[in-house]
Structures are given as structure tokens and as C-alpha cells.
Amino acid sequence: MIVLDGKIASAAVKEEIKQQTAKLLASGKRAPHLAAVLVGNNGASETYVASKVKNCEEVGIRSTLIRLDADVQEAVLLDTIASLNADAGVDGILVQLPLPKQISEQKVIEAIDPLKDVDGFHPGSAGKLVQGLPTFIPATPYGIMLMLEHFNIETTGKHAVVIGRSNIVGRPMSILLSSNLKRGNCTVTLCHSHTPNLTELCLQADIIVAALGRPEFVKAEMVKDGAVIIDVGITRVEDATAKKGFRIKGDVAYAEVAGKASAITPVPGGVGLMTIAGLLKNTLQAYVSREQL
Ligand SMILES: NC(=O)c1ccc[n+]([C@@H]2O[C@H](COP(=O)([O-])OP(=O)(O)OC[C@H]3O[C@@H](n4cnc5c(N)ncnc54)[C@H](OP(=O)(O)O)[C@@H]3O)[C@@H](O)[C@H]2O)c1
Structure with a gap:
């Protein structure tokens, strides 16, 4: 019986990403950049986001954590996403789910630019997955x-x-x-x-x-x-x-x-x-596509 050890498999994926980002930096390029949005302070979500940020650092991906209060209005979150969509220095956007009740998760998912949709939850990304087209896989x-x-x-x-x-x-x-x-x-x-x-x-x-x-x-x-x-x-x-x-x-x-x-x-x-490894791969992919490398 083999134990499918996520530590071993994710370390291998992360090492590969680390080498790619090191090469990018050595050639004078900017680092890939993930923006994570955390609404409220749900314990499990805090842990997941902290781990995503830490893992980004380990492989040479820049990350920015944007925190919003639990009672934030949906419009404010949508505005935040719109600014991240427009920011040429941001390659990937993730909004940690679940969101508080006053916010429609579907609206938020659909507000993210599909080219920055590193969680792969946008209906456009899901549709491409179904058709076997290149996309961000959740x-x-x-x-x-x-x-x-x-x-x-x-x-x-x-x-x-x-x-x-x-x-x-x-x-x-x-x-x-x-x-x-x-x-x-x-x-x-x-x-x-x-x-x-x-x-x-x-x-x-x-x-x-x-x-x-x-x-x-x-x-x-x-x-x-x-x-x-x-x-x-x-x-x-x-x-x-x-x-x-x-x-x-x-x-x-x-x-x-x-x-x-x-x-x-x-x-x-x-x-x-492995989920974190998948997210890091998607973020690097978003960067590569946007920079047309
Ligand atoms: N390891 C990771 O990185 C990771 C990432 C994401 C999620 N998770 C975990 O994975 C689990 C599933 O997450 P999710 O977001 O997919 O959950 P979810 O949205 O609640 O979906 C659960 C699915 O399981 C089905 N289900 C529930 N009870 C069932 C039963 N008794 N028999 C057969 N099917 C049943 C539901 O069926 P219906 O559609 O009919 O309701 C639904 O399709 C959770 O424990 C979550 O924390 C882990």
C-alpha cells in the first residue's frame, strides 16, 4: 500500500515553481503576484489564506492579502475585485469562500476577470474545462x-x-x-x-x-x-x-x-x-499568459 503523501508531491511541484520564478527574477522580470481577499475572520478561512500566502512566499510568488470586515457590503467587495481586475501588476485573484450571507458568492465569482481566475470557479473557466480547452482548473x-x-x-x-x-x-x-x-x-x-x-x-x-x-x-x-x-x-x-x-x-x-x-x-x-500546489501553478500560469512568455 502506498501512502499518497501530499508533503512529498507538493514539495516537488513547489520546487518546480520556485525554479521557474527564480529564472524570471534573474532575467529582470517581476514576480508573479496573487491577490487574496479575506472577508471576516472565520477560523478555517484564516488558516487557509495564511497558508496560501506563506506558500506563495516559499516559491517566489508575491502575494497581497486584502482583509474586509465581516459586515462589508457586497458592492464594496465587488469594487475591490474591479480594482484588482484593472491592476496590471496583479496576475491572480482569489476570494476565500465561504462569504458572509449578505454577499452573493456567485456574483463575486463572476466579477473576477477570467484571465485572473486562479481558483477556476468562474463559469467561463468551468465551461472551458468541460470542453477540454486550456483554462484554470479549480x-x-x-x-x-x-x-x-x-x-x-x-x-x-x-x-x-x-x-x-x-x-x-x-x-x-x-x-x-x-x-x-x-x-x-x-x-x-x-x-x-x-x-x-x-x-x-x-x-x-x-x-x-x-x-x-x-x-x-x-x-x-x-x-x-x-x-x-x-x-x-x-x-x-x-x-x-x-x-x-x-x-x-x-x-x-x-x-x-x-x-x-x-x-x-x-x-x-x-x-x-496539493490544493495549494494547484493554486500556485495556476498563479504562475496566469502570469505567464498575461506576460505572453
Ligand atoms: N482538501 C482540500 O483542499 C479541500 C478543498 C475543498 C473542500 N474540501 C473539503 O471537501 C469536502 C467537500 O467539500 P465541497 O465544498 O465539495 O462540499 P459541498 O459543497 O458541501 O458538497 C458536498 C457534496 O457531497 C454530497 N453529499 C453530501 N452527503 C452525501 C452523502 N451522504 N452521500 C453522497 N453524497 C453526499 C452533496 O450532495 P448534494 O449535491 O446532493 O447535496 C454534495 O454534492 C468538505 O469536507 C470540504 O471541507 C477540502
């Missing part, structure tokens, strides 16, 4: 594809079951795995909360991507011997014995499933780290 599915590549996981001809159909993880993941790509060419079954025979489908899967946000949902009895298990779930579960008062749980019951799997991602230390 960071989590992109990170998973990079992980499959790093560990040389064969996907062609396999049956992949993706659990969860969100626009940020499950649906784009199902599209990528079914696309005619080196790490695609799967026959994909996309499951959601109305799928009645989930266990039966999972038992047929060579690859399971669990992205539903239900801690330890995928049990050993749902997994075929030798399956590849990708656990996207991140749920904070209260635990008084933990230093922070909670523990991070994935969507897979790791201890029991690992005994049956041929490869499995840990949580933490798996897909989460």
Missing part, C-alpha cells in the same frame, strides 16, 4: 491530478467513483477523470446525496474520490481490494483532548480502509497540500 481537483501524476497512478480504463458534485471539487474532478488526459480516461460515476446505491457503486470502483464533507463516511466494507482512495474531506470535529479543541477528519475511515487500498491519501497531509 485548485483541489488540479492538485489531485498533480498527485496522481507524481505517484504515477494509472487511471486509463479505470472506473472512478466521485462522491460529491460541488462546483469546486466533485464535478470538476469527475470531468477531469473522464477527459482524454494522461491521468484521465476513466469511466466516471458521479455520486451525490440522492444516489441510492452508493456502497454498490463504490465496491465497483478502482478509484474513489471522497468529497462530501462527512467524516469517515467511506468504510472498509465500501471499498474493493486494491482501490486507490483520494480523501478530499476536511471537517473540524470537536475533541477536548486536542490542543486546538478540534481534530481534522477526512471523509474516509483511514485506519480500516488503508488495509484494503493499494494507495490512499492521508488527512491531514494529503489533498489539502
Whole structure:
């Protein structure tokens, strides 16, 4: 059984990016620049954004963090995005989700210039992904594809079951795995909360991507011997014995499933780290396209 270690795979991707940015700087060019917008002070969002900013620094990508109050008006956020769109020195824009209730996430997603849409959530980016055109791939599915590549996981001809159909993880993941790509060419079954025979489908899967946000949902009895298990779930579960008062749980019951799997991602230390790698790749790509390099 192989542990698909996100530390190892993301370090390799980051090293590649670091070398590319170092070359750019050495040739007198500016560094790629990511602008991150954080609204309010949700604990998990703070952690994710801090990690994105830190990782940018590590690979030579400049980052700017813009903080807005939790009660900010939607119009103010849209104005902020408009200025970032117009700023020639900004290559990528990300607005950390979720947003407070007074703000329409869809409006915000659609306000970002598709050429700076490094989260890949704009409907234009999603449409291009469906049609197999070059675009920004949402960071989590992109990170998973990079992980499959790093560990040389064969996907062609396999049956992949993706659990969860969100626009940020499950649906784009199902599209990528079914696309005619080196790490695609799967026959994909996309499951959601109305799928009645989930266990039966999972038992047929060579690859399971669990992205539903239900801690330890995928049990050993749902997994075929030798399956590849990708656990996207991140749920904070209260635990008084933990230093922070909670523990991070994935969507897979790791201890029991690992005994049956041929490869499995840990949580933490798996897909989460690859998500950041995907974002960094997208930011560099945005820079390269805008500078026409
Ligand atoms: N590792 C990372 O970097 C990363 C990045 C993003 C998200 N995540 C984590 O990944 C998980 C999913 O995130 P998300 O944003 O995609 O969540 P989401 O928007 O809440 O979507 C969850 C999906 O799972 C489906 N679902 C829920 N319960 C189910 C059940 N019992 N059986 C089958 N399907 C079920 C839902 O079906 P319906 O559509 O029918 O409601 C929905 O499609 C969360 O734990 C999130 O924190 C991790």
C-alpha cells in the first residue's frame, strides 16, 4: 500500500515553481503576484489564506492579502475585485469562500476577470474545462491530478467513483477523470446525496474520490481490494483532548480502509497540500499568459 503523501508531491511541484520564478527574477522580470481577499475572520478561512500566502512566499510568488470586515457590503467587495481586475501588476485573484450571507458568492465569482481566475470557479473557466480547452482548473481537483501524476497512478480504463458534485471539487474532478488526459480516461460515476446505491457503486470502483464533507463516511466494507482512495474531506470535529479543541477528519475511515487500498491519501497531509500546489501553478500560469512568455 502506498501512502499518497501530499508533503512529498507538493514539495516537488513547489520546487518546480520556485525554479521557474527564480529564472524570471534573474532575467529582470517581476514576480508573479496573487491577490487574496479575506472577508471576516472565520477560523478555517484564516488558516487557509495564511497558508496560501506563506506558500506563495516559499516559491517566489508575491502575494497581497486584502482583509474586509465581516459586515462589508457586497458592492464594496465587488469594487475591490474591479480594482484588482484593472491592476496590471496583479496576475491572480482569489476570494476565500465561504462569504458572509449578505454577499452573493456567485456574483463575486463572476466579477473576477477570467484571465485572473486562479481558483477556476468562474463559469467561463468551468465551461472551458468541460470542453477540454486550456483554462484554470479549480485548485483541489488540479492538485489531485498533480498527485496522481507524481505517484504515477494509472487511471486509463479505470472506473472512478466521485462522491460529491460541488462546483469546486466533485464535478470538476469527475470531468477531469473522464477527459482524454494522461491521468484521465476513466469511466466516471458521479455520486451525490440522492444516489441510492452508493456502497454498490463504490465496491465497483478502482478509484474513489471522497468529497462530501462527512467524516469517515467511506468504510472498509465500501471499498474493493486494491482501490486507490483520494480523501478530499476536511471537517473540524470537536475533541477536548486536542490542543486546538478540534481534530481534522477526512471523509474516509483511514485506519480500516488503508488495509484494503493499494494507495490512499492521508488527512491531514494529503489533498489539502496539493490544493495549494494547484493554486500556485495556476498563479504562475496566469502570469505567464498575461506576460505572453
Ligand atoms: N482538501 C482540500 O483542499 C479541500 C478543498 C475543498 C473542500 N474540501 C473539503 O471537501 C469536502 C467537500 O467539500 P465541497 O465544498 O465539495 O462540499 P459541498 O459543497 O458541501 O458538497 C458536498 C457534496 O457531497 C454530497 N453529499 C453530501 N452527503 C452525501 C452523502 N451522504 N452521500 C453522497 N453524497 C453526499 C452533496 O450532495 P448534494 O449535491 O446532493 O447535496 C454534495 O454534492 C468538505 O469536507 C470540504 O471541507 C477540502
